Amino acid sequence: MARIFTEGAEAGDILFWTTVAGNSITNTTTNARIGGRCFVINNNTSGKRTLGASPSEFYIRFALQVASDTVTYKFAWFSGATELGSIRRNTSIQCLDIYTSTGTLQVSGTKPILKDTLYVIEAHIKIADAGGVIEFKIDGVTQTGFSGDTKPGAATTIDTIHFETTGTNVMYLDDMALNDTTGGADNSWCGDAHIYALTPNGNGNANQFTGSDGNSTDNYLLVDEIPSNSDTDYVQDATSGHKDLYTFTNLANIPAGASVVRVIVETRTREITAAGDAIKLGVRSAGTESFSSNIVVGVSYQAQKAEFLVDPATGVAWLQTAVDALEAGVQIP
Numbered sequence: 001m002a003r004i005f006t007e008g009a010e011a012g013d014i015l016f017w018t019t020v021a022g023n024s025i026t027n028t029t030t031n032a033r034i035g036g037r038c039f040v041i042n043n044n045t046s047g048k049r050t051l052g053a054s055p056s057e058f059y060i061r062f063a064l065q066v067a068s069d070t071v072t073y074k075f076a077w078f079s080g081a082t083e084l085g086s087i088r089r090n091t092s093i094q095c096l097d098i099y100t101s102t103g104t105l106q107v108s109g110t111k112p113i114l115k116d117t118l119y120v121i122e123a124h125i126k127i128a129d130a131g132g133v134i135e136f137k138i139d140g141v142t143q144t145g146f147s148g149d150t151k152p153g154a155a156t157t158i159d160t161i162h163f164e165t166t167g168t169n170v171m172y173l174d175d176m177a178l179n180d181t182t183g184g185a186d187n188s189w190c191g192d193a194h195i196y197a198l199t200p201n202g203n204g205n206a207n208q209f210t211g212s213d214g215n216s217t218d219n220y221l222l223v224d225e226i227p228s229n230s231d232t233d234y235v236q237d238a239t240s241g242h243k244d245l246y247t248f249t250n251l252a253n254i255p256a257g258a259s260v261v262r263v264i265v266e267t268r269t270r271e272i273t274a275a276g277d278a279i280k281l282g283v284r285s286a287g288t289e290s291f292s293s294n295i296v297v298g299v300s301y302q303a304q305k306a307e308f309l310v311d312p313a314t315g316v317a318w319l320q321t322a323v324d325a326l327e328a329g330v331q332i333p
Contacts, residue, residue: 002183003307004053006264008195009037010088012227015268015303016048027227031065033118033171034194034253037226038063038174046164054157057126057133061190062176065118068169070092073113076162077125079155083162085134086122089113091167095123098134098144106134108236109144120175120192123201127151127158140192155236159299185309193261196251203246205284206329209235220246228268230301233329236272243331245284246326250324260318263308265292265328270301281306286313294333 009017009032014025018245024043032038041047058077066073071093076086086099094112094239099105113119119138126133132150136143161178165171177190212233222233223246235244251260263283271277281304282291292306310317 002179003186004051004055004058004180004260005049006195006262006305006307008035008197008216009039010035010197010226011075011266011303012037013070013268014039015140015301016049017047017049019048020045021048025133028172031118033063033174034255035175035196037197038172038297041163041165041173043168043170044119044166046162048160048162049298050160051158053180054159056128056157057179057181058323059122059123059124059179059189060161060177061122061192062122063118063120063172063174063186064113066113066115066169066173067171068167069115070116070167070171071171073171073264074162074164074166075121075123076164077158078160078162080160082153082155084127084152084155084158085125085150087121087134089134096136096138096143098136098146100150102193103239104152106146106148106238107144109138110137111138111141113138120188122191123148124189125158127156128137135221138190194255194258195264196246197226197324198251198323199226200246202251203248204329206243206245208242209237209244209330210234214223218323219244223267228301229299230268237332238277243282243329245327245329251320254320256293260320260323261309262325263318263326264305265308266303266305267330268301269297269330270299271297272299274299278333279304280331281333282313282331283308284316285311285322285328288313291331 023042026040072091083102095109097108124135135145179186265281278294278296282289290312
């Protein structure tokens with residue numbers, strides 16, 4: 001599977017999270033990185049993301065900012081309801097501590113995580129009785145690590161990650177990604193990256209869906225909101241092979257020397273009846289199209305994504321000029 005998820009909060013909602021317990025998680029433009037939006041994990045809140053995969057070894061990245069020195073931050077990994085380990089911010093020394101099980105402190109870091117300062121955290125976790133690993137980087141620099149027993153019970157894989165806060169303030173999360181160790185790419189440290197939102201701004205090569213306005217004219221105007229406005233306006237179809245493609249705004253504010261490593265097509269979709277319907281998401285570049293495999297949708301709006309690591313017109317990494325010229329959209333299988 002390699003890359004299990006990429007998430008930058010750019011869709012303006014909180015559908016990334018499987019469940020939220022405690023206070024709340026919100027989506028904001030405050031303290032976001034270049035892309036423009038981030039998640040706010042409010043005080044005394046736990047956000048859970050079910051992975052849809054069960055790796056025994058994985059790498060995760062997230063940009064983190066805390067708003068108070070009293071915030072206890074916790075990133076934890078679970079198998080079902082069993083907590084296998086965590087990385088926590090120690091409020092006494094403001095550094096990150098490595099824990100196994102629900103609360104066995106193994107080692108403390110030395111670099112402080114100061115309030116109102118943005119950090120890029122990367123972690124590598126391997127679940128094993130012997131030879132297990134929990135290690136992390138801060139802003140690309142390797143920090144403290146632990147080697148040994150990282151399997152406190154019978155579970156050998158994880159299926160859920162949690163982000164939690166306690167205390168009276170909040171933390172901000174942005175530019176998240178998680179890799180397992182399979183595949184020929186995205187199978188190690190995620191590295192730093194910025195996630196940008198490009199929005200529909202014109203008609204593409206295909207305009208076969210019917211809009212909520214009753215026609216197939218300028219459908220891009222019905223799917224360009226951030227966040228999605230659900231049933232206020234939308235496009236719909238049920239005919240196999242039909243597709244809707246759109247042009248998009250251009251990339252902007254790209255750091256010098258940066259490259260495009262993936263294009264993510266993201267939508268909010270639901271089916272009208274519980275029939276197990278599916279969609280495909282795809283891109284069109286210089287006349288060449290590439291669509292995902294079937295993505296099953298449910299009766300409530302959900303976040304659907306497909307990632308494209310190479311330009312289908314060239315078979316190699318995307319250039320910014322190709323991203324600026326691409327079309328993307330949805331197809332009925």
